[in-house]
Amino acid sequence: MDLDVFTAAHRAEWDRLEALLRRRRARLSGAEVDELVALYQRTATQLSQLRSSAPDPALINRLTNLVARARSAVVGTRKATWRDALHFFTAAFPAACYRTRRWWVPTALVFTLLTAAFGWWIAANPEVQLAMAAPEQLREMTRPGGSYETYYSSSPAAAFSAQVWTNNAQVAGLSLAFGVLLGLPVLWVLLQNMLNLAAGVGLMASADRLDVFLGLVLPHGLLELTAVFVAAGVGLRLGWTVIDPGPRTRSSALAQEGRAAIGMAVGLAFVLLVSGLIEGFVTPSGLPTWARVAIGVLAEVAFLAYVFVVGRRAAAAGETGDLAAADRAAEAPVAA
Structure with missing residues (x-):
């Protein structure tokens, strides 16, 4: 995997996901919610690909935090129960x-x-x-x-x-x-x-x-x-x-x-x-x-x-x- 090419191809998606997450406390439209979910799923898959084939600590750290925030926004937090x-x-x-x-x-x-x-x-x-x-x-x-x-x-x-x-x-x-x-x-x-x-x-x-x-x-x-x-x-x-x-x-x-x-x-x-x-x-x-x-x-x-x-x-x-x-x-x- 060419890391520079991969990053250039997907940077816009990551930036867009980050922008949507910054607005998650505001009211998102239905289309934006769908976009947030789709970007979260794609970014999670891309993070998995990076971990297995092109490890880069800085980029992996950024995407890990991004996926964690998106996951919280999409599925919410869940507490352990009885x-x-x-x-x-x-x-x-x-x-x-x-x-x-x-x-x-x-x-x-x-x-x-x-x-x-x-x-x-x-x-x-x-x-x-x-x-x-x-x-x-x-x-x-x-x-x-x-x-x-x-x-x-x-x-x-x-x-x-x-x-x-x-x-x-x-x-x-x-x-x-x-x-x-x-x-x-x-x-x-x-x-x-x-x-x-x-x-x-x-x-x-x-x-x-x-x-x-x-x-x-x-x-x-x-x-x-x-x-x-x-x-x-x-x-x-x-x-x-x-x-x-x-x-x-x-x-x-x-x-x-x-x-x-x-x-x-x-x-x-x-x-x-x-x-x-x-x-x-x-x-x-x-x-x-x-x-x-x-x-x-x-x-x-x-x-x-x-x-x-x-x-x-x-x-x-x-x-x-x-x-x-x-x-x-x-x-x-x-x-x-």
Whole structure:
């Protein structure tokens, strides 16, 4: 694209649109309103063309502001309502989770297999255990009433839940935000979590107390880890979009997937809030192990049903988790 020729060809339209916008508080004729709408649509398309083929910061900044003002004049401003929140939790968020299932379900399976393998390796090799900590420290961690058990009751339940929720939300947020870096930071986050969990499995198994460890981890860990897997899967998908945007332009693909990822960060924060409440109030409670695990299983089953029933239905209806078409910038068609 020849930027000078393109600018010369369309400058008059942009100037006319700006003139109409300056008069928008005055009374425009019907013909002028039609002209304003037509100029807004053309300018939005031209802005999309410039972004994809001839980036010029000054011109793009001018047209971005012009399109934003025209959009406000044409469609008016819209405030978020409870209906938007209801739509997000009943359609957008579960559909986004369902759409990314081919990324986070394999992630969960690989994570689980590696955790089991490393846990068995640690349990079967005393020299590996000694490389992790001194013998007295290992005994303190794995004995009845040791640090693995008292960790969950080390703080008041409300404060502990808030701390856990904040930490897990940060982990999920990092996976989503840094997925754009080809997914490499996401793999690092997963590796760290896998090694920490495998260490607990291996050390407690070596002390013949694996049942106690699982009884403490499963109530909250099922839902918590699923949320982390979803975040990691979305981050990996975002990283792959950088490599292969498909039929969309790379900027358009990243914008669409990035907007969906931001929405998923909000949704996963609520999921992690539930797991944090379970970890703070159920895990250290005096309930029998079977009851605590049953609560965790019910929470996990409820989330999976939410994704694979509600989310599948919403995705089949065309929901992607992205903003509604009316809230997105106009884009030029792209040939497949």
